[in-house]
Amino acid sequence: MKLVAISFLLVLLCVGCSSTRTVTSEQLKYTQWQLSKVNGLAIPVSQTASIRFIEAMQVNGFAGCNKFFGEGALSEDTL
Numbered sequence: 098m099k100l101v102a103i104s105f106l107l108v109l110l111c112v113g114c115s116s117t118r119t120v121t122s123e124q125l126k127y128t129q130w131q132l133s134k135v136n137g138l139a140i141p142v143s144q145t146a147s148i149r150f151i152e153a154m155q156v157n158g159f160a161g162c163n164k165f166f167g168e169g170a171l172s173e174d175t176l
Contacts, residue, residue: 122171125150 132146133139140146148158150169157166169176 119174120171122154125154125169125171127151 127150129147129149146158146160148156150156154169154171155166156169157164159165
């Protein structure tokens with residue numbers, strides 16, 4: 098379940114970033130992304146997932162019931 102939630106968040110992040118064509122690690126630094134809709138349907142506030150980017154592409158967040166952390170890397174258009 099945790100792996101599915103993390104994968105889902107990363108896919109949503111990449112989709113959100115793809116609208117601007119290219120994103121650098123400097124642009125992501127100190128940003129926070131929050132999941133608000135899935136398939137056009139609003140998500141209850143109590144189940145909101147989020148991801149934050151901090152120094153050196155370190156990421157942490159909340160996937161609805163579990164917290165996660167790790168190191169991200171950008172390669173062309175992929176996180």
